[in-house]
Amino acid sequence: MASQGGSIEELRRFLEEQGLPVEASQAELLYRYGRMLKEAGESLNLSAIREEKEIWRKHFLDSLLLFFALDVPKGARVVDIGTGAGLPGLVVKIYRPDLSVTLVDSKHKKLAFVQRVLGELGLQDVICKVARAEELGQKENWRASFDLALVRAVAELRVLVEYGLPLLKLGGKLVAYKGPRAEEEVEEARRALSLVGGEVEGIWRGRLPGVGEERKIVIIRKTIPTSPAWPRRAGIPSKRPL
Numbered sequence: 572m573a574s575q576g577g578s579i580e581e582l583r584r585f586l587e588e589q590g591l592p593v594e595a596s597q598a599e600l601l602y603r604y605g606r607m608l609k610e611a612g613e614s615l616n617l618s619a620i621r622e623e624k625e626i627w628r629k630h631f632l633d634s635l636l637l638f639f640a641l642d643v644p645k646g647a648r649v650v651d652i653g654t655g656a657g658l659p660g661l662v663v664k665i666y667r668p669d670l671s672v673t674l675v676d677s678k679h680k681k682l683a684f685v686q687r688v689l690g691e692l693g694l695q696d697v698i699c700k701v702a703r704a705e706e707l708g709q710k711e712n713w714r715a716s717f718d719l720a721l722v723r724a725v726a727e728l729r730v731l732v733e734y735g736l737p738l739l740k741l742g743g744k745l746v747a748y749k750g751p752r753a754e755e756e757v758e759e760a761r762r763a764l765s766l767v768g769g770e771v772e773g774i775w776r777g778r779l780p781g782v783g784e785e786r787k788i789v790i791i792r793k794t795i796p797t798s799p800a801w802p803r804r805a806g807i808p809s810k811r812p813l
């Protein structure tokens with residue numbers, strides 16, 4: 572299945588060179604997902620990155636930086652908040668099929684695309700939920716039910732603390748994909764962390780090969796059970812950050 576943009580084998584080699592070896596079947600799933608992202612990007616404006624190899628580097632590799640930043644336990648329950656077109660959660664699921672992955676986004680259109688990808692790739696055990704993180708965070712059956720909450724390009728860290736920590740089990744981790752301002756965002760999030768109940772466990776730093784762009788991943792551990800006060804009503808956390 573060669574194309575102008577590359578081949579499955581090339582994608583597999585690319586990931587292997589970055590220290591992320593995958594089976595041929597996983598490379599094929601990622602390859603097909605990349606093609607769908609490229610096609611949908613053109614018609615649905617899902618992402619500004621339109622070249623296939625750019626998608627591999629800036630979306631797939633970027634999503635998989637998680638595995639350099641953290642040891643993810645087998646079978647962990649993972650929620651991707653504001654997944655958009657499935658990033659990083661769907662890439663993470665293809666790379667680590669043992670994980671139980673839930674993709675959340677407030678926009679129906681985005682998750683309709685993700686559902687179509689799941690159908691075409693035959694991935695049946697991924698849960699998609701159209702909702703705002705704030706609504707789910709107040710629901711009994713969603714609160715305190717995940718080991719990891721992933722967030723990429725959704726909001727500033729102090730807002731993400733209020734979105735993510737309520738959904739985590741005690742000891743669970745919020746993993747925020749960030750850029751150069753990560754340290755400042757951590758400082759700005761101090762109040763939110765003390766109110767909602769989390770501690771910064773570390774900041775992983777690296778660069779995307781080829782493009783050299785700096786990437787940082789902030790890892791926050793939930794340290795106390797979340798008070799019923801959090802999260803506040805939908806829209807409030809971003810309008811009036813803690």
Ligand SMILES: C[S@@+](CC[C@H](N)C(=O)[O-])C[C@H]1O[C@@H](n2cnc3c(N)ncnc32)[C@H](O)[C@@H]1O
Pocket residue numbers: 652653654655656657658659675676677678681702703704705722723724725734
């Ligand atoms: C810029 S996109 C990023 C999508 C994806 N995470 C990525 O890295 O490409 C932000 C997404 O977050 C979603 N979003 C923003 N706030 C949200 C909230 N409070 N609850 C659920 N989804 C939210 C938006 O609908 C949008 O699809």
